[in-house]
Amino acid sequence: MTEAEGIVGEFKSLKRSSDADLLAMQVGDFYEFFDEDAEIVGEELDLKTSKKSSGGTKYPMAGVPVAELTPYLKALVERGYRVAVANQRETESGHVREIERVATPGTLLETSDADARYVAAIVDDGGAASRGDDTYGLAFADVTTGRFYVTGVDGDDPRESALTELYRFDPVEVLPGPSVREDDELVGTIRDRTGATPTLFDAEAFAPGAAERALTEQFGAETVDSVGVETDAAIRAAGAVVAYVEETGTGVLASMTRLQRYRDADHAELDATTQRNLELTETMQGDRSGSLYDTIDHTVTSPGGRLLKEWLQRPRRSRDMLERRQSSVEALAAAALAREELRETLGEAYDLERLASKATHGSADARDLLAVRDTLGLLPELEAVIDAAPQLDDSPLAEIVDAPDRDAAAELRETLDAALAEDPPSTVREGGMLTRGFDEELDEIIERHEELEEWFDTLAERERRQHGLAHVSVGRNKTDGYYIQVGKSAADDAPDHYENVKTLKNSERFVTDELEEKEREIMRLEERRGDLEYELFCELREAVADAAETLQDVGRAIAELDALASLAVHAVGNDWTRPELAEPGADVEIEQGRHPVVEQTTDFVPNDASLTDDRRFLIVTGPNMAGKSTYMRQTALIVLLAQIGSFVPARKATIGLVDGIYTRVGALDELAQGRSTFMVEMQELSKILHSATDESLVILDEVGRGTATYDGISIAWAATEYLVNEIGARTLFATHYHELTALGDHFDSVANVHVAADETDGNVTFLRTVREGPTDRSYGIHVADLAGVPDPVVDRSQDVLGRLRDDKAIDIRGSGGSGGSGGETKQVVFDVQSGQMKTASADGGEASQRDERSPGRTDAENEGRATDASDSSAALPVDEDAEAVLDHLQDLDVNETPPVELMAKVQEWQNKLND
Numbered sequence: 001m002t003e004a005e006g007i008v009g010e011f012k013s014l015k016r017s018s019d020a021d022l023l024a025m026q027v028g029d030f031y032e033f034f035d036e037d038a039e040i041v042g043e044e045l046d047l048k049t050s051k052k053s054s055g056g057t058k059y060p061m062a063g064v065p066v067a068e069l070t071p072y073l074k075a076l077v078e079r080g081y082r083v084a085v086a087n088q089r090e091t092e093s094g095h096v097r098e099i100e101r102v103a104t105p106g107t108l109l110e111t112s113d114a115d116a117r118y119v120a121a122i123v124d125d126g127g128a129a130s131r132g133d134d135t136y137g138l139a140f141a142d143v144t145t146g147r148f149y150v151t152g153v154d155g156d157d158p159r160e161s162a163l164t165e166l167y168r169f170d171p172v173e174v175l176p177g178p179s180v181r182e183d184d185e186l187v188g189t190i191r192d193r194t195g196a197t198p199t200l201f202d203a204e205a206f207a208p209g210a211a212e213r214a215l216t217e218q219f220g221a222e223t224v225d226s227v228g229v230e231t232d233a234a235i236r237a238a239g240a241v242v243a244y245v246e247e248t249g250t251g252v253l254a255s256m257t258r259l260q261r262y263r264d265a266d267h268a269e270l271d272a273t274t275q276r277n278l279e280l281t282e283t284m285q286g287d288r289s290g291s292l293y294d295t296i297d298h299t300v301t302s303p304g305g306r307l308l309k310e311w312l313q314r315p316r317r318s319r320d321m322l323e324r325r326q327s328s329v330e331a332l333a334a335a336a337l338a339r340e341e342l343r344e345t346l347g348e349a350y351d352l353e354r355l356a357s358k359a360t361h362g363s364a365d366a367r368d369l370l371a372v373r374d375t376l377g378l379l380p381e382l383e384a385v386i387d388a389a390p391q392l393d394d395s396p397l398a399e400i401v402d403a404p405d406r407d408a409a410a411e412l413r414e415t416l417d418a419a420l421a422e423d424p425p426s427t428v429r430e431g432g433m434l435t436r437g438f439d440e441e442l443d444e445i446i447e448r449h450e451e452l453e454e455w456f457d458t459l460a461e462r463e464r465r466q467h468g469l470a471h472v473s474v475g476r477n478k479t480d481g482y483y484i485q486v487g488k489s490a491a492d493d494a495p496d497h498y499e500n501v502k503t504l505k506n507s508e509r510f511v512t513d514e515l516e517e518k519e520r521e522i523m524r525l526e527e528r529r530g531d532l533e534y535e536l537f538c539e540l541r542e543a544v545a546d547a548a549e550t551l552q553d554v555g556r557a558i559a560e561l562d563a564l565a566s567l568a569v570h571a572v573g574n575d576w577t578r579p580e581l582a583e584p585g586a587d588v589e590i591e592q593g594r595h596p597v598v599e600q601t602t603d604f605v606p607n608d609a610s611l612t613d614d615r616r617f618l619i620v621t622g623p624n625m626a627g628k629s630t631y632m633r634q635t636a637l638i639v640l641l642a643q644i645g646s647f648v649p650a651r652k653a654t655i656g657l658v659d660g661i662y663t664r665v666g667a668l669d670e671l672a673q674g675r676s677t678f679m680v681e682m683q684e685l686s687k688i689l690h691s692a693t694d695e696s697l698v699i700l701d702e703v704g705r706g707t708a709t710y711d712g713i714s715i716a717w718a719a720t721e722y723l724v725n726e727i728g729a730r731t732l733f734a735t736h737y738h739e740l741t742a743l744g745d746h747f748d749s750v751a752n753v754h755v756a757a758d759e760t761d762g763n764v765t766f767l768r769t770v771r772e773g774p775t776d777r778s779y780g781i782h783v784a785d786l787a788g789v790p791d792p793v794v795d796r797s798q799d800v801l802g803r804l805r806d807d808k809a810i811d812i813r814g815s816g817g818s819g820g821s822g823g824e825t826k827q828v829v830f831d832v833q834s835g836q837m838k839t840a841s842a843d844g845g846e847a848s849q850r851d852e853r854s855p856g857r858t859d860a861e862n863e864g865r866a867t868d869a870s871d872s873s874a875a876l877p878v879d880e881d882a883e884a885v886l887d888h889l890q891d892l893d894v895n896e897t898p899p900v901e902l903m904a905k906v907q908e909w910q911n912k913l914n915d
């Protein structure tokens with residue numbers, strides 16, 4: 001077998017032993033890909049492929065230098081490949097190659113972006129699903145920082161809760177458990193919502209026994225017990241993630257020191273839809289810029305930024321902890337100079353969590369350790385800044401900086417300080433990383449090395465003097481080693497013991513025995529120095545890895561200070577105030593509140609919002625574009641900000657804490673996912689009606705808009721009753737269905753407000769002011785005009801609207817309209833009973849039969865009269881069919897009928913009436 005055959009054969013058998021998509025195998029100074037892998041890599045990365053002969057066959061081959069593997073690996077993983085990496089080791093019997101790791105999206109350590117990279121596992125509690133009370137277990141590990149979270153979700157809609165958790169962590173790779181992987185729809189939704197790559201990991205790893213073993217081995221049985229990972233599914237998910245991280249060989253298990261179980265009782269529920277609707281981390285268009293996070297983020301470190309984002313996505317419910325954050329923000333807001341000093345110091349911090357993780361998997365170099373040293377060194381500085389400012393010193397900030405194990409941190413810092421050279425190279429094998437005085441043997445080597453260097457440095461001068469040589473110099477290069485170089489003109493004077501090794505155009509190169517001996521010595525020293533330094537460096541790196549937990553604590557303290565300072569900066573710069581926090585479920589009262597994002601770019605008109613016992617449910621009306629959505633979102637955002645411990649954009653605010661914020665806002669285009677907009681709207685409504693409690697905040701924007709007017713009104717009406725009677729959530733409900741404002745008269749806790757607009761001589765001015773009571777007009781046509789709808793259409797709609805208002809028949813313009821024949825003008829009336837247009841005779845025909853007191857209005861009539869629900873059936877025209885429909889309607893229990901069924905029924909009745 002030739003060498004090449006051997007290598008391709010070895011490649012293939014290694015490849016077979018792994019389930020990776022591609023294999024990069026080290027062959028000397030290169031990582032090589034062969035055969036199909038070479039073709040894929042060549043194509044994906046635009047890499048040149050060559051041919052390697054093997055057993056009469058030519059195989060494609062592509063290679064990258066060992067030192068340059070990282071960017072290639074990253075690019076391949078980002079394109080969705082799992083890449084196994086086989087390294088070459090020298091043994092007495094030759095090269096041995098073994099797969100040491102598999103790089104996958106979730107275990108790719110070589111990342112430069114600041115966001116966390118989670119690998120997640122999701123486990124379905126098996127057979128329980130059929131009993132309708134299934135539980136999902138979820139685990140998340142960020143291999144770049146060692147963070148590890150685990151949870152179990154159940155409740156009414158565990159599937160949705162599981163998806164919400166996944167959306168929140170936004171993993172890059174997901175390991176679906178055995179039954180989840182058969183659930184194509186779930187796996188598809190996970191992929192759609194998170195963009196994570198699903199990986200089918202060994203089903204065995206998800207088995208309860210194996211998973212529990214992996215978990216206790218990693219974190220210790222006591223930790224697992226005390227953290228209370230009680231559900232089987234959670235243990236299975238967590239165990240599988242541990243096993244996966246171990247199997248992919250990243251070597252970061254050691255940095256996963258803490259198992260964090262988060263309980264939902266600690267957090268306010270904020271589902272994926274609401275996070276999107278409130279544009280927390282990206283806008284509805286998917287831009288980061290213009291999101292709440294983007295607006296309020298003034299952090300100066302990436303861990304600080306990560307933490308602030310996490311706070312926004314996971315608001316808290318504990319008043320105590322929030323008030324502590326508030327006090328810190330308040331102190332930082334008051335002490336401007338100290339705050340800036342603190343931020344300046346924080347700005348020098350490196351990402352300790354990431355560095356700890358790099359140290360544990362052995363990829364940290366001396367510069368990384370220097371970064372650890374310097375960042376640890378910031379702790380006393382931060383403490384000094386806090387100590388020196390009385391406001392800060394009296395605040396919880398002092399405890400934050402004191403929380404990590406300060407002695408351990410100081411000790412590690414000193415060790416690193418005593419060891420590391422000030423400007424180390426990025427290589428770890430060639431010496432130069434450690435400082436003098438750290439190791440005696442190393443010092444001796446360095447000293448002797450310096451002596452020899454000195455000897456070489458002065459050699460030319462000595463030779464010149466001793467042998468009277470002109471034009472002599474001493475140099476060193478890779479091929480010739482050290483040499484004495486003499487200019488051509490003086491070469492003849494070279495002494496006899498000079499041995500010529502090379503002739504160049506203008507000079508000759510010589511060596512001497514002494515020079516060669518010194519050269520051998522300096523090479524020996526350099527090799528020894530490289531080895532010794534590497535050895536000592538590895539010990540040092542291990543000491544850092546051993547202190548991973550301390551580093552994570554310090555990193556966390558720095559992140560927290562940074563996030564709090566960021567909140568203070570924003571509060572001061574935007575005139576925000578500290579909200580008063582009240583009991584869960586208590587009143588929300590906001591004076592002169594503003595929208596935190598819109599106020600950045602607009603001359604914002606502040607508004608009050610008060611959700612108190614006699615007005616827990618606000619119906620918000622007002623013309624299109626008036627500012628209803630803005631008003632509702634700003635209320636939700638102010639509550640959210642209060643629940644991360646931030647100040648809020650308002651003159652004054654009291655926030656009764658919420659256990660969750662639920663929103664149903666606008667129509668997202670989900671048609672791509674094969675669901676109709678109205679179906680999505682109803683699913684979101686259904687989720688809210690299932691999940692909200694009397695401690696929740698609910699924001700509904702135009703529920704029911706996506707269907708026929710009557711269905712819409714009915715659903716909105718029934719949902720309101722349910723929210724008021726059964727749930728009692730604090731709610732803001734914007735609607736164009738003027739009919740709903742009548743609910744204010746029926747329920748003590750329902751109140752009407754409207755966003756005001758002025759109309760003078762047909763010109764509408766939006767006042768952006770929220771006033772009590774329902775609106776009287778809608779101004780939809782004015783908005784159409786603003787939007788550039790052609791004048792004839794705008795004018796014509798004015799005309800139609802006028803006729804509708806006056807209950808007059810409308811003439812159908814043009815010819816060939818439905819029922820029209822050749823150019824003749826027809827008249828129609830809008831029959832409010834059927835929701836249909838009916839052709840009218842010239843004298844008003846059917847129109848005259850209409851019941852003038854009918855309550856229903858069309859969309860275009862929203863500005864119309866309030867409905868008196870109580871007499872709405874009083875004078876309906878009744879024929880046999882209509883009577884049957886009415887009977888059905890009366891018998892129907894709206895609360896008990898699913899929306900889809902309701903739709904079908906309404907459709908059926910309409911058909912009947914049309915017939």
Ligand SMILES: Nc1ncnc2c1ncn2[C@@H]1O[C@H](COP(=O)(O)OP(=O)(O)OP(=O)(O)O)[C@@H](O)[C@H]1O
Binds near residue numbers: 607
């Ligand atoms: N209080 C305010 N001060 C200044 N500008 C505002 C205020 N409220 C809303 N706006 C601006 O008014 C515009 C319309 O607001 P918004 O979308 O909230 O209206 P809307 O009543 O919900 O409209 P529609 O009924 O058509 O959905 C937005 O561009 C917004 O920035």
